[in-house]
Amino acid sequence: MRRLAFLAVLALAAIGSGCVEGALDGINGRGAATPQIRSRASSDLDCPDTEIRVIEEFGGRYKAVGCGRKAYYQAACDGLRCAVESGDGPMIPSRDRPDPEGAVPPR
Secondary structure, three states: OHHHHHHHHHHHHHHHHOHHHHHHHHHHOOOOOHHHHHHHHHHHOOOOHHHOEEEEOHHHEEEEEEOOEEEEEEEEEEOOEEEEEEOOOOOOOOOOOOOHHHOOOOO
């Protein structure tokens, strides 16, 4: 019984510290653009991708830092599919949404 209580406390500590949340980032789409950005930054910054740190900012904006340089990127993701543009490139349009006129009103 004591061991079970210890494991429960350990699990709660892991959840509270964000360990589990970080593991789920790829599942819910959060951070889905990171691999594309890392690959692109490796080329743009002329730096091995293992030395690049990607920081997610607000609004789909990312900063990549590595080898004494930094670059900014804009990403728009639909689930795990992402479009990535350089920070000084054009804005990525949002998905086309259906016209609400044909929608059924809620009850």
